[in-house]
Amino acid sequence: MREVEVRLIRAGHCVHPQRATIRDGSLRPAIFPALSILIVHPQEGPILFDTGYDPAFFAATQPFPERFYRWLTPATLPPGADVASQLRRFGFDPGDVRHLVLSHFHADHIAGTHAFPNAAIHCARAGLDAACSSGRVKALLGGVLPALLPADIAARARFFEDAPRIALPGALQPFAEGADILGDGSLLAVELPGHCPGHWGMVVADSLHGEHFLVADAAWSSDAIRRNMPPPRLTSSLLGHAGRVEQTLAKLHALWQRNPAIRLTPTHCPERAAEAEA
Numbered sequence: 001m002r003e004v005e006v007r008l009i010r011a012g013h014c015v016h017p018q019r020a021t022i023r024d025g026s027l028r029p030a031i032f033p034a035l036s037i038l039i040v041h042p043q044e045g046p047i048l049f050d051t052g053y054d055p056a057f058f059a060a061t062q063p064f065p066e067r068f069y070r071w072l073t074p075a076t077l078p079p080g081a082d083v084a085s086q087l088r089r090f091g092f093d094p095g096d097v098r099h100l101v102l103s104h105f106h107a108d109h110i111a112g113t114h115a116f117p118n119a120a121i122h123c124a125r126a127g128l129d130a131a132c133s134s135g136r137v138k139a140l141l142g143g144v145l146p147a148l149l150p151a152d153i154a155a156r157a158r159f160f161e162d163a164p165r166i167a168l169p170g171a172l173q174p175f176a177e178g179a180d181i182l183g184d185g186s187l188l189a190v191e192l193p194g195h196c197p198g199h200w201g202m203v204v205a206d207s208l209h210g211e212h213f214l215v216a217d218a219a220w221s222s223d224a225i226r227r228n229m230p231p232p233r234l235t236s237s238l239l240g241h242a243g244r245v246e247q248t249l250a251k252l253h254a255l256w257q258r259n260p261a262i263r264l265t266p267t268h269c270p271e272r273a274a275e276a277e278a
Contacts, residue, residue: 001169001205002186004047005040006212008265008276009086011052012077014108021220021231021268033273034108036083037214037265038090039204041186046092047099048119049202049214050267051112053077054084060107060147065140069107084115101187103216104199105131106143106239109267113150121150122181122189125159127198142196143239160189160200168203171211171259174251178203192218194236194244209263213255218248219266228253 013033018025021032034052041047053075061070080086084094100119102110105127113121131144139146150156163179168188178188181202188203195217206212219225230249236242255262265272 001188001203001211002042002184003205003207004042004186006204006206006208007038007040007090008272009036009038009052009083010034010081010273010276011036011054011083011086011112012075012081012108013053013273014073014075016073019232020235022224022229023232024229031270032220032268033270033276035265035267035269035272035276036112038083038087038092039187040090041099041182043184044098044182046087046090046097047101047187048083048097048116049101050103050109050216051083051100051115053108054082054112054115056114056148057107057111057145060111060145065137066145066147069140069143069145073108075108082115083112099182099187101181101189101202102127103201103214103267104196105149106196106217107145107148109216110148111145113148113153117150119156120158121153121156122158122160122187124191124198124200125157125161127196127200128153128157128159130197141238160191163189169211171262172203172213172255173258174254175203175213192216192248194218194241194246194248196240199240206263210261212263212265213252214265214267215252216267218245219252219264219269221266221269222264222271225249225252225256225264225266 018030037049
């Protein structure tokens, strides 16, 4: 695999009862950070994996029925905390981003997409089809806000399903193959089914940590992977397929058991968010 630099960016957070995301969690509200991953490629420059929250999220949830999204998952984004603004502290402008990788189409992962008009959008065809084919109410129930999709996304989309498949390093077993997004072995998309239609993660060779598996919402925390503790079936069924969520989490747990040193990063993990803030 071709080595890249990886930086974690916290772009806001939302609040849920912890029990909604892990079966033995508390009923008390918990903070769930939204991470965007900056990947610096030696030739392609800055690449983003997901975007976290953005002011566009609050605009999209101003009308009804979308306002219910904001009420059910209250979100906070301090001034200047959107990923486009934070890129500047790494020496990049939003216009420098030529590739944007979307793990799936939930609003807290795509809200900042509009800020990167020069980027090809790498995503799952299944996820984009589901996001575009639903009416406002059905999309809302699935965690999608169609207003956040760029008008030109069809022209800019590059689908994981069409990328060539290559074998993953043995350290990532039981995950066997990835979709080679750029064709140089640097970004390998891996399907992680269950959370919603077209949900994928990505493996990179992190210059600081070696193999680094960005698992998006296949787990809500690193702790859930270590303990193989899925969300309640009601939560999983509302957004996707509970059985597949549990199967994917079990594979991540098996990976961690085989290779405890492997770096696994869920998008909403408090441990990884603390690293980003540090």
